[in-house]
Amino acid sequence: MILVTGGAGFIGANFVLDWMASSDESIVNLDKLTYAGNLGNLASVRDDARHTFVKGDICDGTLVASLLDRYRPRAIVHFAAESHVDRSIHAPGDFITTNVNGTFSLLEAARAYVSRLPAGEQPAFRFLHVSTDEVYGSLNAGDPPFMESTPYAPNSPYSASKAASDHLVRAYHHTYGLATLTGNCSNNYGPCQFPEKLIPLVIANALAGKTLPIYGDGSNVRDWLYVGDHCAALRRVLEAGRPGETYNIGGCNEKTNLEVVHALCDVLDSLAPAAASYRQLIGFVQDRPGHDRRYAIDAGKIERELGWRPAESFETGIRKTVRWYLDHPDWVKDIQSGAYLQWVERNYGDRPSLPGRRA
């Protein structure tokens, strides 16, 4: 049995589904169901007795302690977080509450739980913390990619809150001997991603004939990893990672945002052709404040030590992703509720367009 937090969100739900497909071990899934949590992501395991869903907050130490005592998991896999950079710019408070205080609360519950376990069971327990490459800050063109030894330099309220949570995890290993593992991963994409993030936003907007908003000049660079590859990396880290270690996880797929949007338009043109190419919908808008220039990951450590490499190329992953959104119009429609429309209005409503720029 393992306890997953945030397993109704994008990566957490993909992890739960992959786990159920490849393991007999049960999962307790604790999720607050914020705007980003969606039980529809878990519909295929609704009647599976190996999956228990609990609606609740990781900040609720009493609830977490009772779940640990009741289900006696051998590991916690911690995904729950506020995860969107733009939302952290508009409203940073939730990020501190969940990402910092929530992770602290979970670590405290885990520490107390391990101390209550019989001595023989204690060494097997693991706390796997799911984190981001954004904690390392921003690279210039030509800089070497992030390594596990790269100093932390977070630039947004989101990345600062994740950096704080990483430091707490590190401290709980160093001070209390909690067997922690941390994965710092690059940008994920794939099925069930909430359409506030670049790739699902562009697919949803394109299919609705709306503008594809590119911040600034579209030359910021991200490293893209298919979500199934991230889940496989996390399973491998949980299985064989060394307690106290951190592992950088990336796709070796650096792309400018404009390249990503062009690739999406081209796949959409072939799978769902419209009267004109979807590229016509591209529009440049005012940049994100403090927009990190470039992220790139050196994933050599996880490959050398744990034998993990991504299976999916950007081309195959993007095609699968577009196919999934085309095959799930109801999922997209359900998400685009009043709350989603309010967010779109807040983030894009009075954002000036940059008409001089060309796609």
Ligand code: NAD
């Ligand atoms: P998401 O926003 O899609 O999902 C987050 C989930 O956590 C939701 O189901 C939400 O309901 C839940 N949640 C939020 N606050 C909670 C709380 N207080 N208690 C319990 N549940 C709560 O996020 P995601 O993109 O799936 O990211 C998952 C994790 O992976 C995050 O920790 C994120 O920082 C990290 N990460 C994400 C990416 C990426 O590209 N999306 C890359 C690297 C790391």
Ligand code: DAU
């Ligand atoms: O690097 C890992 C991180 O990747 C994760 O930790 C975060 O949880 C995840 O949200 C993601 O952060 P980004 O800010 O890189 O992802 P996002 O999809 O929001 O943006 C990707 C790039 O696209 C970024 O350079 C900003 C740009 N962008 C984004 C949106 C939403 C646009 O140009 N237009 C947009 O409308």
